[in-house]
Amino acid sequence: MTIGLSFIMGLVAASVSYFMLSLWWPVAIILGIAVWLAFGLFGLKMDSAFTLLSGAILVFCISLSVMIMRSSDQLSGLQYADTVDETGTEFRYPVPLLGNAPSGERVYRSHGCAACHTQHVTHEGVEFDIKALASEKNHSAVKEAVNRFYQVTGNPASGGIALGLPVGEWETVALGVSVSDAAKARGFLSSAGASVDVQVRFNGEDLEKDNFSNPDGRGWGKRRSVARDYLFVERPMLGSVRIGPDLSNVGTRLNRSTLMRLLLDPKSIRRNSKMPQHRFLFDVVKESNEKGIITIRNKDEQVFYKPTKEAEALVDYLLSLKSANYPLEEAPVYQPFTSSLPKPEEAKKEMEEKTGDEGSDTK
Ligand code: HEC
Structure with a gap:
């Protein structure tokens, strides 16, 4: 290969590594020079399946490792951060799920x-x-x-x-x-x-x-x-x-009783709601004198619903969503x-x- 042609190959290699693979510029230049030398001085030819394949594999490996290493570096370095709540009190964010919320997360996922x-x-x-x-x-x-x-x-x-x-x-x-x-x-x-x-x-x-x-x-x-x-x-x-709607921040928008009603009978919150009912998260009970019982009135009869443990956990989870x-x-x-x-x-x-x-x- 002539020296001019091999120089162009080196230039291509350096630009690809810098602009597309986002390598550090000295590394890109070294790579470019290595390619230039390989083709120009050492007479490497792109005439065998072996050379082509090794080139392709090399490029694949470099890009994969750089992409994965970079993003994993970025994400694995994430830590708590200090922030302030509505009242101006400082706290460390994010807060792990507490109490029932982790099992509520499983309910959220399973339904x-x-x-x-x-x-x-x-x-x-x-x-x-x-x-x-x-x-x-x-x-x-x-x-x-x-x-x-x-x-x-x-x-x-x-x-x-x-x-x-x-x-x-x-x-x-x-x-x-x-x-x-x-x-x-x-x-x-x-x-x-x-x-x-x-x-x-x-x-x-x-x-x-x-x-x-x-x-x-x-x-x-x-x-x-x-x-x-x-x-x-x-x-x-x-x-x-x-x-x-998006639920990232639902814990700041709705309270416990609204969320319960929404799961039991969304149409009692908004008439045209497209949210499906989740009555299977509630037990029908005879009395309404316990805390947290929801009453639904049909024409002339009343039905009392008591949230199951699953419903309570799910609502705990939803209330914790304030990210x-x-x-x-x-x-x-x-x-x-x-x-x-x-x-x-x-x-x-x-x-x-x-x-x-x-x-x-x-x-
Ligand atoms: C078939 C789609 C569908 C599924 C499945 C569904 N929802 Fe909904 N959800 C909706 C729609 C549509 C609304 C908006 C209701 C409205 O217009 O009032 C909604 C509203 C809500 C709201 C009120 C949000 C707000 O900001 O007002 C909450 C909370 C909610 N859903 C929780 C849940 C939970 C928890 C589950 C799983 C148990 C669930 N949804 C499953 C469609 C769905």
Whole structure:
């Protein structure tokens, strides 16, 4: 093979390993050179089934091991994370299933709830809002940075904010920009010495409704589901078909008695409900004086249903499903402007002097 042709082979090998197999670039270059040498110097020819087959097997093995090693590295390194609940109390997330919930999970699996319900809150896009705070010292530099940001991103609404940028007050610089633009804004602004506040906003049908940023939201989760949510789930029941709503977060939407009624007689909750009845999870009893008995009235007779152990466990499990409710680093819950970057010390001090402690207690 001529040296030119073998060089092209080497180039192909290096590009495939870098762009398609995502190998580290030095490894890709070494591979490319090895291929170039093999074909150019050592006269390797692609003329036998043996060479072709060994090449194919080599490529297969490399890609398989890289793909599996990379994802297993990513997932096996997952750990607990600190988060906060509705009342602001910190706790470690995720929480393993407690009490009856593990057997409820088995009931959920055995009755095929996953055939109609998913446990996976999805998102369609992510947007960033950016605020900046300039001090007297860096005011003109920050103005310059805002201008540069607008020029680079081709934002038509330039002049206004850049010219009227106040000193010592948070000012919204950009709303709903993409990842790369947010990175640019952060870079420009922080190198000009401004304090920068970046807020991540996910949107998509599954997430909370917001008239401005997510008008189609169904409120199935406050945030998207991520791998960490399934840390303690032996066999995640993600489901694929959504005949009923997603249940990742159902424990925050419905209470025990509603869930019981829903299993016994969904039409008593919503008239046109397509959710099937699960009466076999209840025993008919004569008396209604025990706790948790559900009464169903037909025309002139009353029937009392007592949940079986299975039903109780299933409902315990459903009530424990709150995964898409707590903010995580990789899946924040939208809160208006809590900074993701520590403030530069100087600007912070100056701001405190100027505005008392207003704003300085944002994290
Ligand atoms: C044949 C499909 C189907 C199966 C199987 C099914 N469901 Fe449903 N489920 C639905 C539908 C449809 C709804 C929406 C009902 C409505 O419109 O009120 C629903 C609603 C629900 C809700 C209320 C969710 C909400 O946010 O309002 C819960 C909880 C629920 N199902 C739990 C279960 C459990 C637990 C099982 C397994 C024992 C199960 N479902 C099996 C179709 C199904």
